[in-house]
Amino acid sequence: MRIAIVGTGYVGLVTGVCLAKIGHQVTCVDVDEDKIAQLSSGEVPFYEPGLGEMLDQQRKEKRIAFTVNPGAAFANAEAIFIAVGTPQGIDGMPDLQALITVAQTIGRNVQHDVIVVIKSTVPIGTNTFLSQIIAEHLAHPVSVRVASNPEFLREGSAVYDTFHGDRIVIGTDDAEVAEMLAAMYEPLHIPILHTDIRSAEMIKYASNAFLATKISFINEIANLCESLGATIEDVARGMGMDQRIGEKFLRAGIGYGGSCFPKDVKALLGMAELSGDQLQILQAVERVNRKQQMRLVEKAVSRFGDLRGKRMALLGLSFKPDTDDMREAPSLGIAAALLEHGAQVVGYDPVSMNNARTYLPAQVELFESAEQALAGADAAFVLTEWQEFTLPAFVPKLRAMREAIVFDGRNCLHDSVLEDDAVEYHPIGRQLGKKLVTTSFHEKGRER
Ligand SMILES: NC(=O)c1ccc[n+]([C@@H]2O[C@H](COP(=O)([O-])OP(=O)(O)OC[C@H]3O[C@@H](n4cnc5c(N)ncnc54)[C@H](O)[C@@H]3O)[C@@H](O)[C@H]2O)c1
Numbered sequence: 001m002r003i004a005i006v007g008t009g010y011v012g013l014v015t016g017v018c019l020a021k022i023g024h025q026v027t028c029v030d031v032d033e034d035k036i037a038q039l040s041s042g043e044v045p046f047y048e049p050g051l052g053e054m055l056d057q058q059r060k061e062k063r064i065a066f067t068v069n070p071g072a073a074f075a076n077a078e079a080i081f082i083a084v085g086t087p088q089g090i091d092g093m094p095d096l097q098a099l100i101t102v103a104q105t106i107g108r109n110v111q112h113d114v115i116v117v118i119k120s121t122v123p124i125g126t127n128t129f130l131s132q133i134i135a136e137h138l139a140h141p142v143s144v145r146v147a148s149n150p151e152f153l154r155e156g157s158a159v160y161d162t163f164h165g166d167r168i169v170i171g172t173d174d175a176e177v178a179e180m181l182a183a184m185y186e187p188l189h190i191p192i193l194h195t196d197i198r199s200a201e202m203i204k205y206a207s208n209a210f211l212a213t214k215i216s217f218i219n220e221i222a223n224l225c226e227s228l229g230a231t232i233e234d235v236a237r238g239m240g241m242d243q244r245i246g247e248k249f250l251r252a253g254i255g256y257g258g259s260c261f262p263k264d265v266k267a268l269l270g271m272a273e274l275s276g277d278q279l280q281i282l283q284a285v286e287r288v289n290r291k292q293q294m295r296l297v298e299k300a301v302s303r304f305g306d307l308r309g310k311r312m313a314l315l316g317l318s319f320k321p322d323t324d325d326m327r328e329a330p331s332l333g334i335a336a337a338l339l340e341h342g343a344q345v346v347g348y349d350p351v352s353m354n355n356a357r358t359y360l361p362a363q364v365e366l367f368e369s370a371e372q373a374l375a376g377a378d379a380a381f382v383l384t385e386w387q388e389f390t391l392p393a394f395v396p397k398l399r400a401m402r403e404a405i406v407f408d409g410r411n412c413l414h415d416s417v418l419e420d421d422a423v424e425y426h427p428i429g430r431q432l433g434k435k436l437v438t439t440s441f442h443e444k445g446r447e448r
């Protein structure tokens with residue numbers, strides 16, 4: 001199939017490269033000229049494991065091209081995918097401006113019948129709204145049919161997720177469109193759920209909201225484990241072995257961040273409010289998450305009393321491992337809170353140093369290695385479970401600190417930390433110095 005993709009961010013680029021990989025002819029278009037220049041020379045503008053290699057391969061096969069010219073991208077396309085950002089607007093609801101601009105551009109430029117597929121996460125009703133905008137701007141008498149096809153990939157494992165997704169959701173009332181999209185995805189051998197447009201839009205929000213709920217739930221249980229002397233990993237494991245619960249997304253820590261959960265939870269709450277409904281569970285999920293992000297700061301205050309002048313080393317700045325994305329990363333709120341308490345804050349991340357410099361307050365000093373960040377520190381805060389921090393070889397590095405006091409917000413340090421007498425270890429959801437009975441998640445490997 002000949003496909004145009006609008007927006008070459010995490011979703012658009014990964015989708016484009018993966019659709020090329022399964023044999024489609026893809027043209028990606030973006031308004032960001034630098035991004036298109038980078039991509040045209042084979043460079044991926046962000047960190048995403050496996051994507052660069054696959055892009056190289058597809059460029060060689062001549063199955064993918066990049067342009068800033070929408071007219072050229074749409075010229076032969078049978079389907080146009082929209083994957084532009086829908087960031088949180090000032091009222092808490094998604095800002096749809098980029099989507100509206102794209103809908104107008106499609107209307108003005110298409111000269112033949114085409115399917116428009118919305119991949120961006122959009123409030124219920126937006127697909128219909130966009131299809132009206134396209135119709136109003138049509139410069140030629142052509143048919144444009146719109147379908148919803150929400151995306152479920154995770155950053156850091158986006159390529160893997162695209163090839164191993166649990167489901168593909170196609171929302172349309174048009175049987176021919178449904179069939180064409182199902183045929184396009186057929187080589188992935190992923191179950192397809194056909195539904196109406198509004199339900200497809202809702203599936204995306206309800207899924208993210210449910211995953212966020214699991215995280216806030218386990219975080220509250222973790223806090224209770226600390227008070228009552230239980231061990232959260234064992235508790236989560238035991239719960240997860242019940243297949244009705246499932247083991248995934250039960251990792252306690254410092255709350256969820258990233259470009260999706262925080263904004264999508266807010267958007268769903270906003271949609272409920274606008275329709276006169278209330279999502280009370282989700283309101284609590286958000287509240288618990290905000291509080292959980294401060295959990296390590298509270299632990300540090302109760303450990304030190306006064307944080308003024310203390311040198312605090314933040315290890316892992318991106319919102320999760322294997323990405324350089326700093327959007328809504330817990331490190332941002334934690335750094336701000338520590339500075340507020342008068343601490344001196346330094347940091348290190350294996351991959352996201354450039355983005356971290358843009359997002360973190362200027363007072364945060366960044367170092368090129370964990371050793372440098374740790375040297376002379378009074379405490380370390382592990383905020384992202386990068387593999388580097390989970391290895392046994394990392395534990396002796398903590399001895400470079402002035403006082404080796406570690407607040408592990410991801411419970412990811414190797415268990416040998418407990419045998420190191422020089423290290424005072426504060427995990428989440430278990431008592432100080434308590435060993436795990438079961439294997440911890442980093443030993444099992446990351447969820448796939
Ligand atoms: N990031 C994820 O893991 C993820 C996963 C599933 C769904 N989503 C959803 O997918 C959408 C895209 O997210 P993202 O993280 O890929 O965004 P992103 O910010 O990484 O990328 C968006 C891209 O769209 C481009 N763009 C903006 N306006 C444009 C226009 N008028 N024409 C062409 N290009 C334009 C931007 O330059 C940018 O390159 C959002 O709705 C998001 O909620 C994201």
Ligand SMILES: O=c1ccn([C@@H]2O[C@H](COP(=O)(O)OP(=O)(O)O[C@H]3O[C@H](CO)[C@@H](O)[C@H](O)[C@H]3O)[C@@H](O)[C@H]2O)c(=O)[nH]1
Nearest residue numbers: 151152153154155249250251253255256257258260319320
């Ligand atoms: O057990 C867990 C799992 C995740 N997290 C945190 O939750 C956030 C989100 O993690 P993850 O879901 O792995 O990353 P995202 O790339 O944000 O992916 C989510 O958001 C995407 C955008 O909508 C969806 O497509 C994905 O299905 C959904 O998992 C991160 O801060 C994680 O640290 C936890 O604290 N505990």
